[in-house]
Amino acid sequence: MYDVVVVGGGIIGGAILRELTRYRLKVCLIEKQSDVAMGQSRANSGIVHAGFDAPVGSLKAKFNVLGNAMMENYAKELSVKFKRNGSLVVAFSAEDMVTLSELKARGEENGVTDLKILDADSLFELEPNISKNALGALYAPTGGIVCPYKLTVAVVGNAMDNGADLYTNFEVSSISGKFGDFTISSQDGQNVKTKIIINCAGIGCQKIANLAGDYSFTIGGRKGEYILLDRECENFVKQTLFFTPSKKGKGILVSPTVDGNIILGPTAKEVDDANVLTSEEGLKEVQEKASKMCENVPFGQTITSFAGTRAFCDRHDFIIEESKSVSGLINCAGIESPGLTSAPAIAKFVVEKLVSSRIDLRFNTSFNGHREPTDFFNSLSIEQKNQLIKEKPEYGKIVCRCEKITEGEIIHAIKTNPPATDIDAVKRRTRAGMGRCQGGFCQPQVAEIIARELGIPLEKVTKFGKGSYLLRGKTK
Secondary structure, three states: OEEEEEEOOOHHHHHHHHHHOOEOOOEEEEOOOOOOOOOOOOOOOOEEOOOOOOOOOOHHHHHHHHHHHHHHHHHHHOOOOEEOOOEEEEEOOHHHHHHHHHHHHHHHHHOOOOOEEEEHHHHHHHOOOEOOOOOEEEEEOOOEEEOHHHHHHHHHHHHHHOOOEEEOOOOEEEEEEEOOEEEEEEOOOOEEEEEEEEEOOHHHHHHHHHHHOOOOOOEEEEEEEEEEEOHHHOOOOOOEEEEOOEOOEOOOEEEEOOOOOEEEEOOOEEEOOOOOOOOHHHHHHHHHHHHHHEOOOOHHHEEEEEEEEEEEEOOOOOEEEEOOOOOOEEEEEOOOOOHHHHHHHHHHHHHHHHHOOOOOOOEOOOOOOOOOOOOOHHHOOHHHHHHHHHHOHHHHOEEEOOOOEEHHHHHHHHHOOOOOOOHHHHHHHHOOOOOOOOOOOOHHHHHHHHHHHHOOOHHHOEOOOOOOEOOOOOOO
């Protein structure tokens, strides 16, 4: 019997799981996919929002500002890259300039500090590649960037290091019982028992709530498509660039990533399911809008495009509450943007306010919130690298030439919580396959290492779990 089961292995579920391990509780996370960070936390812009956009008094505004203030130390504890690069909301009309003043006032009321409105000259000085049609911008220096999937892997891994359990490939098919004695069952016959359920299933939150007997909200899906540029474009922009929001939404952004790429997107198209297919129409929209934001966008340096579906709910705000109809069910639903930014603060609130109202919390005196970095090799000096190679020769073999990832780092990812068991899981942890060739050269070697370390036939290695096999069998 678990004290708490968290459903959903994204950044919200992972952050809550880690927060729970600060206390003497038996806890686990269940995830329907083969790995964590495979939903909204995978196809995510990675923006740490300043907090000027959310409506005053909303949960989005509250947790955005709190989470932004926590993020720098949070990422540092978990050895995840974070950069406070600043955000710019760019105006292209007189009407936009009026909106910037409104955003500034709203942001200040939300508690965002150091907001400034820049004229065109000041804007061009900060961002030389911005469109010459720009009239000015709202500058938010507290905005930042982080890698969403690495942060998710880190929080779940740190939680597991502190005693939490993880069940992957666990797609919930039924929930029975009541507070203090729930049973959660999967399609393939797995069962877990728990006193409390925390529903963090993203686009699946409505399904989980319904299975438990809560029909109080509706979740929809909004697909976003992205284009990613090579690291050779690293200095094309330095801040995160947003269009001034309109009634149609915020539009696409142009932003650096913490790993040196430039990300363009996302689009916003409502869909019926977790659609992750890119489209000619969607990518064309990204190109057109990015070209409106910046001069001479280097689309020739595109290395990949991808899509993801993010959840939104009919309440138009975060849902973070114990269900009124099912005692012991805590819903964290409709956590769209700025959910990534808000995650540390949401986790703290859920555990300290909602879980504590149902279970007496006693501190776990052995809790260790620090995690060793997983992508440390390239940060070492030549002397340190040579010493490590002497001790562990696998660090002397480069597998991914684009990103200079060694066999040692891949083995480390397979053996470290949460363990990487497929090609994309290794990619998310090490960046092997994220360079210009997108795994064209290193993928066979990565597959061989996975098969060897897990003790499985090469034909059983998958790209992203659930039947995504790379090989059918031997030819000779």
